[in-house]
Amino acid sequence: MSSASGTGNPTDKLDFTGLPPDSLHIYNEAALGTLEFELRYERSSSELHCTVLRAKGLKPMDFNGLSDPYVKLHLLPGACKANKLKTKTIRNSLNPVWNETLTYVGITEEDMHRRTLRLTVCDEDKLTHNELIGESRVPLKRVKPDQTKHFHTCLEHPPPMPSPTAMGEALRGISCYLREWENEQLHSLEERGRLLLSLQFLPPLSLEDKDVEGGGGGEGRRSGGLCVGVKRCAHLAAMDVNGFSDPYVKIYLKPDIQKKSKHKTTVMKKTLNPEFNEEFFYEIPLAELANKTLEVTVWDYDLGRSNDFIGGVSLSCHSQGDALRHWMDCLKNKGRRVERWHILTNELPQTLSHD
Structure with a gap:
């Protein structure tokens, strides 16, 4: 397992410079929080290590103004049940610290070029269904073999699923793209x-x-x-x-x-x-x-x-x-x-x- 040490490694930092004041205000109003984590791909063992470090400023999801957050990992494209990993739950916190390493085995270099890691921060609720706070997606091609890469990203809302009608309008005339999209969805269901x-x-x-x-x-x-x-x-x-x-x-x-x-x-x-x-x-x-x-x-x-x-x-x-x-x-x-x-x-x- 890799440790949560990112000293001297390339870092993706937040950058709000150049944003107009109104835009920054709107961003702060809708902020879901930030997530800090590290990725390391070990080529010799075909293992991908994700060390989930911490989150800050999460959106409150419970009546007490806090949340019970945990992080789910999911490789895209891919069948959900076949590759989903999750951290432990931190109770009553908007600034949770996990320092937990989750590992995928059997990850090939081809996977690292074509797949994306989705990290979803959720609020655990024992009485009702768990709620999604926000997510971050990282194309694995950004991670060089045998090097630890540090990420500090803003959580985002998941992309909306378009209606069939709107989708038909948006993709009309670009059948090649649609076929590729359908093939990818089929592949993700097959694994x-x-x-x-x-x-x-x-x-x-x-x-x-x-x-x-x-x-x-x-x-x-x-x-x-x-x-x-x-x-x-x-x-x-x-x-x-x-x-x-x-x-x-x-x-x-x-x-x-x-x-x-x-x-x-x-x-x-x-x-x-x-x-x-x-x-x-x-x-x-x-x-x-x-x-x-x-x-x-x-x-x-x-x-x-x-x-x-x-x-x-x-x-x-x-x-x-x-x-x-x-x-x-x-x-x-x-x-x-x-x-x-x-x-x-x-x-x-x-x-x-x-x-």
Whole structure:
């Protein structure tokens, strides 16, 4: 975890210079408060650390003229349940101090270029629904790897959702933009969490290697094949009423005519961030592997009824993006273990078995 130290780091400071007095007065009347926090992306571990430091001058939300504030983090675009983190609640304060570090794992460099971190300050209310005080959004491309960046921002009202009629008027004639917007919304709905996989193609042992390993007996020696390591998942979608899941992972190597390629991990109870650290081996020549598809799915175990599909990913020469890069890196680097995080989507593969 990174500490809340920003000495010597670049700082985004508030700047009210140049504003006319009337504008400043209007701003002060509508002020929601300010939020101070730090972001640090650790490239080697694929972790994004957000240290929520403090807020000042928050808008009072309770009858006593105070608030019970906490901060929610949400990566955009992305499914809400799969990547939402929150701080503790500070009672009866308009100037809360958290000094709390929240960490996202499985964040790739591609994420840092295309995603935005939304920080929402809310007032907790035990009798009614929690109220939103204000928010701040930071494009992650502003954070350089392995450097702590300090932010001190004004909280803002969330952007209003336009009505379909107004939206149609505003976007009339720019169908390309609308298609991109719709694709982004679709992508944000599809993401169900992250999965860390390792792939390693192990070449067959030569006769000399077998003699060294086993004294020349020849029995039980390894042929060439694919070693699949299911490491861990992060920020899975919650499938149970308790806000958690009981996840396990299934893998298939297709086509699988004889239906012998299925492997399953153990079930991890009540967690959205399970660690499996299990490996499975497929005995197969490299030439045949180039025509195969590795299908990996994550499920929520339910006793006495059908298990719930959480998300999955398919890796082959016909995949795209990170899945294709991971598969090709494995095939091109015999003997080397290659690890990569993958985004789980809600697209259910052809395998419909729930066992």
